[in-house]
Amino acid sequence: MTPDAEIALAVSDLRTRFGGDRSGATVVDGVSFSLKRGRTTALVGESGSGKSATALSLLRLIDAPGRIIGGEIRLGGENLLSLDETEMEAVRGAKIGMIFQDPLTSLNPALTIGKQIAEVLLAHKDVSRAEAEARAVELLTHVGVANAALRVNDYPHHFSGGMRQRVLIAMAISCSPQIIIADEPTTALDVTIQAKILRLLHDLQQEMRASLLLITHDLGVVAAMADEVLVMYAGRIVERADVDTLFHAPQHPYTKALLACVTDIGGDRSVPLEPILGTAPDLKQQQVGCRFAPRCPAVQDFCRREDPCLMALSDRQEVACLVVQRERNLMAPADA
Amino acid sequence: MAFIARRLVGVVPVILGVSIVIFLLIQLAPGDTATALLGPQATEASKEELRRALGLDKALPIQYGVWLGHALTGDFGRSIATQIPVFDLVLPRLVNTLILTFASLLLAVIIGYAIGLFAALRSNSIFDRLAMSVALLAGSAPPFWLGLVLVLLFAIHLRWLPVSGMQDLAGDGGFVDLLLHLILPAITTALGPAAIITRIVRSSLVEALQRPHVRVARAKGLPRAELLQRHVILNALPSIVTITGLQLGYLLGGALLTEVVFAWPGLGSLLYDSINARDLPVIQATTLLIALAFVLANIIVDVINAGLDPRLREA
Numbered sequence: 001m002t003p004d005a006e007i008a009l010a011v012s013d014l015r016t017r018f019g020g021d022r023s024g025a026t027v028v029d030g031v032s033f034s035l036k037r038g039r040t041t042a043l044v045g046e047s048g049s050g051k052s053a054t055a056l057s058l059l060r061l062i063d064a065p066g067r068i069i070g071g072e073i074r075l076g077g078e079n080l081l082s083l084d085e086t087e088m089e090a091v092r093g094a095k096i097g098m099i100f101q102d103p104l105t106s107l108n109p110a111l112t113i114g115k116q117i118a119e120v121l122l123a124h125k126d127v128s129r130a131e132a133e134a135r136a137v138e139l140l141t142h143v144g145v146a147n148a149a150l151r152v153n154d155y156p157h158h159f160s161g162g163m164r165q166r167v168l169i170a171m172a173i174s175c176s177p178q179i180i181i182a183d184e185p186t187t188a189l190d191v192t193i194q195a196k197i198l199r200l201l202h203d204l205q206q207e208m209r210a211s212l213l214l215i216t217h218d219l220g221v222v223a224a225m226a227d228e229v230l231v232m233y234a235g236r237i238v239e240r241a242d243v244d245t246l247f248h249a250p251q252h253p254y255t256k257a258l259l260a261c262v263t264d265i266g267g268d269r270s271v272p273l274e275p276i277l278g279t280a281p282d283l284k285q286q287q288v289g290c291r292f293a294p295r296c297p298a299v300q301d302f303c304r305r306e307d308p309c310l311m312a313l314s315d316r317q318e319v320a321c322l323v324v325q326r327e328r329n330l331m332a333p334a335d336a
Numbered sequence: 337m338a339f340i341a342r343r344l345v346g347v348v349p350v351i352l353g354v355s356i357v358i359f360l361l362i363q364l365a366p367g368d369t370a371t372a373l374l375g376p377q378a379t380e381a382s383k384e385e386l387r388r389a390l391g392l393d394k395a396l397p398i399q400y401g402v403w404l405g406h407a408l409t410g411d412f413g414r415s416i417a418t419q420i421p422v423f424d425l426v427l428p429r430l431v432n433t434l435i436l437t438f439a440s441l442l443l444a445v446i447i448g449y450a451i452g453l454f455a456a457l458r459s460n461s462i463f464d465r466l467a468m469s470v471a472l473l474a475g476s477a478p479p480f481w482l483g484l485v486l487v488l489l490f491a492i493h494l495r496w497l498p499v500s501g502m503q504d505l506a507g508d509g510g511f512v513d514l515l516l517h518l519i520l521p522a523i524t525t526a527l528g529p530a531a532i533i534t535r536i537v538r539s540s541l542v543e544a545l546q547r548p549h550v551r552v553a554r555a556k557g558l559p560r561a562e563l564l565q566r567h568v569i570l571n572a573l574p575s576i577v578t579i580t581g582l583q584l585g586y587l588l589g590g591a592l593l594t595e596v597v598f599a600w601p602g603l604g605s606l607l608y609d610s611i612n613a614r615d616l617p618v619i620q621a622t623t624l625l626i627a628l629a630f631v632l633a634n635i636i637v638d639v640i641n642a643g644l645d646p647r648l649r650e651a
């Protein structure tokens with residue numbers, strides 16, 4: 001197992017609900033993982049599997065009536081879930097930076113770019129307004145915005161989508177957070193710009209030695225950027241593996257199906273080939289057994305009765321599949 | 337500045353149009369000025385004489401041209417009823433109307449913004465629902481009726497506040513005296529617009545709170561007060577200011593009516609009296625002034641909005 005010193009953030013048994021207590025759904029249901037220092041962890045899974053909900057939970061940005069109902073998020077000896085709101089404000093933007101999916105709506109149209117970057121520094125660092133604004137210019141230059149000294153005075157509508165995403169990245173890294181969360185940072189952008197933005201993210205992460213949690217649909221991006229991969233299905237992590245193991249020896253039937261959706265490893269992996277049959281379960285219903293069972297090609301009787309939990313196959317791979325676990329004679333841990 | 341200049345130039349045709357309408361409306365109104373002035377017993381000849389003296393026998397476009405030419409220099413003629421120059425009659429009344437209008441605006445804005453903000457931050461709470469129901473009721477209460485109820489309760493029954501007028505005849509005429517006289521008419525005028533402003537402030541803020549950039553701003557760890565000011569209120573402000581500006585029109589109109597109920601010596605009561613007296617020059621000057629005030633209010637709102645929204649400023 002990884003020594004604690006290498007772990008930047010540890011999530012255990014995170015559970016998040018959307019909607020009211022009776023009508024809602026638990027969309028993140030017992031998720032555990034950790035982010036390692038200086039590494040990139042990809043979080044993949046089909047739409048609605050709870051990737052964004054997981055990311056938002058890490059910053060405690062789930063809007064009422066939704067809420068985090070349980071678990072622990074450990075960051076440098078603190079459990080984020082036991083902080084009060086003011087203490088949490090000191091974590092957001094300073095210790096964890098987040099980049100969102102849609103750069104077009106993520107900036108405030110009524111404030112200049114410079115002000116929107118400077119305000120992060122002013123909120124977290126002991127700097128004057130002039131220092132913060134000077135730093136904003138440096139940051140913009142750093143993320144590849146030309147003429148930054150002039151452009152800080154522009155409003156977001158003067159920027160293209162790709163440029164706005166650079167601005168959002170500058171904002172997210174302005175306080176040098178040790179953890180960066182990027183929720184599908186390129187989905188809304190032109191294909192030609194996607195690669196540049198990902199390159200930038202990768203370079204910054206390396207340079208800052210930060211941990212990057214990268215949420216994506218694109219397995220090509222995963223192969224290019226990630227050290228480790230978390231596969232999410234219906235609110236749970238069904239497989240965790242380092243990137244080579246995942247692509248060469250996927251174990252969970254859902255992971256296999258995801259990989260079968262794209263062409264061979266050498267080719268363009270972002271083009272889906274065979275979609276997975278069926279649809280994800282309705283999370284509002286009470287679940288019995290494995291959530292993937294109704295769509296699983298390898299399903300067995302016990303899959304519909306017992307609930308699988310994540311178990312290590314090696315120190316590079318964990319899987320939550322009863323069929324795989326039984327084949328390998330793994331026993332469920334006593335407390336599960 | 338260029339924006340303001342352009343806006344002011346755009347106003348000229350509007351004002352001209354308004355002046356023509358005002359001029360014509362009064363021509364079209366039933367009844368004859370000469371008859372009204374001289375009484376039903378007057379001979380046709382003396383009426384004809386008077387018409388000639390007042391220029392009422394000329395063709396309409398000529399009458400209009402003469403009237404407008406004089407009006408532009410502030411000369412609206414003399415009041416037919418009192419023979420006082422209309423300008424001298426109207427000016428102090430305008431000031432009084434503005435006092436009432438702006439006091440009501442202040443009241444409506446303070447009430448509307450405070451309750452609207454509070455309700456938006458606690459949307460769907462009991463406070464929110466209660467405030468919105470009260471606002472719905474208050475928004476639909478007729479101001480005339482409301483004024484009378486307020487007078488009955490606070491002036492006649494409780495004797496806390498004066499019934500009417502702007503000053504106590506026996507008093508020193510100071511600021512406090514004015515304020516006491518102002519309270520009831522200002523509340524009467526402000527309540528309807530305050531209710532509308534409350535609802536709009538609430539709904540614009542609730543909508544602004546849901547914009548994606550607010551979540552991004554939260555993820556930056558901004559303190560709550562700053563988050564609200566810079567990323568919610570600032571964005572909702574243009575629609576709030578626009579609606580407040582529209583209410584300025586209603587407030588002005590409402591103030592004119594309230595003046596009649598409370599015998600407040602402003603343009604509204606002057607207009608009421610001069611219509612009763614068929615005092616044509618006074619009616620024309622008063623109406624024109626009121627229209628001018630409406631147009632000016634709109635320009636002020638546009639200018640403020642342009643200052644708030646960078647995209648508008650450039651357009």
Ligand SMILES: Nc1ncnc2c1ncn2[C@@H]1O[C@H](COP(=O)(O)OP(=O)(O)OP(=O)(O)O)[C@@H](O)[C@H]1O
Nearest residue numbers: 018019027045046047048049050051052053054066
């Ligand atoms: N504000 C919300 N209120 C109620 N339900 C929500 C809300 N946001 C998301 N959900 C539901 O929660 C589940 C998980 O959503 P989430 O956004 O985390 O999925 P995702 O994996 O990020 O999907 P995508 O790839 O489409 O972004 C979905 O079933 C979604 O319908």
Ligand SMILES: [Mg+2]
Nearest residue numbers: 051052053183
């Ligand atoms: Mg998502």
